[in-house]
Amino acid sequence: MASPLLRVENLVRSFGGIKATDNLSLDVVPGELHAIIGPNGAGKTTLISQLTGQLMPNSGAIHFAGRDVTAVPAYQRSRLGLARSFQITSLLKDFSAIDNVAIAAQAHDGHSFRFWGAARKEKHLRDAAQAALTRVGLGQRANVLVSELSHGEQRELELAVALATKPQLLLLDEPMAGLGVTESARMVALLKELRKEVTIVLVEHDMEAVFALADRITVLVYGRVIASGDPDAIRNNEEVKRAYLGDQHAVTRHG
């Protein structure tokens, strides 16, 4: 097996008396789509936030691309090639779609202590942004203000922003959240394309999507990993059935 792109070792993070991340270890190898599932409150978003550096762990270590990034702040992790999308859409609402993406491209194109030239006239940033927008199907919506985009379009824009930072690893926190059936299907199709190019960690509630996309699935319950393996192994894992999918789910799957 290739050496992991992301290695999480014995990560612990508590809030008061609650261990949101409980001695969690995890490997993500280059090229895979690694899904993380678990019931509400299992600590999925807490984990993502620690991976991106928005939240610091109490103990444990995070290695990314062979480097210990445990104490590296969020903005520097982004520079190393770690990108995330947010569970609750987090965009620059008073900017146009293309501005959102162009700023992300700008972040990874030299420093931004440039005070004179017009940023919106930098062709290579605009082109990169337009390409990322087209990629997620928003090519025609480039000049629309984010606040005027539909929820589904905003979810797609989240992805375009992440892509514009040219990540090695994409952390997607429930990209399907709040999407309708057609929109979800579009997102799944899009992720199927993206996974060919970039390693993805996907946190998602939509089980159908997870089992359709994932190479490996890690199941979290109360901040702990209770199982990790390929979709078939997870589907047939008794502990997972009990703790997460529920007996009823198992029945409907077979029925």
Next chain:
Amino acid sequence: MKSRINVRNVVVALTALGLLLLPVYSALTGNIFILTLFTRIVIFALAAASLNLIMGYGGMMSFGHAAYLGIGGYAVGILAHEGIGSGFIQWPVALALSALYALVIGALSLRTRGVYFIMITLAFAQMAYYIASGLSRYGGDDGLTIYKRSTFGGLIDLSNRVQFYYLCLFCLFGGVYLIWRIVNSRFGMVVQGVRSNEQRMQAIGFHANRYRLVCFVISGTICGLAGALLANNTDFISPAGMYWTRSGELMVMVVFGGMGTLFGPVLGTIVFLLLEEILSQFTEYWALIMGPLLLLIVLFARGGIMGLLGRLSRG
């Protein structure tokens, strides 16, 4: 492409033209008072424009901007008092001290957000105010008279009303142009992005506070220039000029004109100071009228004068 000829742009262009031609009007009518008044307005417009850079574009509600007016002013006043009358020394010192103050204050206060940021900038400005009051060698509470305006080796005579007015106007237009370039630059995009969503900007790779701090320093430096001009205009500098009410007035000018618009602070300052001038001729309780007016603007004309003109432009 949006049409460039609309109500808003016409008003802005006419205002700029009016400011340019004001000395001509003053000379033709012999109305010296209006030139004096507008010199003051132009200087405050520069201060308001600098505040707008952090407040409107950067989302940093600084409630201590008057401190820079004081620092720039005292730099000129103290150097003049000590026999250094050259503006080539006074003004760079005024700018450098303002920048330094902004750097220190910014580094400390930008750790906070929201109300705390407002309070901490206010606290520092009040500290500067009390320090100025304690400068007994330079007049303390009573302030310091500047007997001779800055000299520029015969290049320009600041005692000449018209020349001084045009110098102030040049600084204002230069300042607004500079802010325009900054706002549209890479740096400006980052600063505005951070105002809009700091978490997002961190996540895509920007060290937000670094950019905020630099923006804070640029704003303070520009306001320090306004302070140097103001001291020359009044031939006097006192702690009262950096009291918190002055910072509040600057905020009002920005909100009046329209936060985060390029020319808004200029219009806001003109309207605010003209109203103050006119109302105070009728009653010494002019603030009683100004207050409700501000309330109306905040409540019903979001985006201030520029917002209002913008809506007119769209029809």
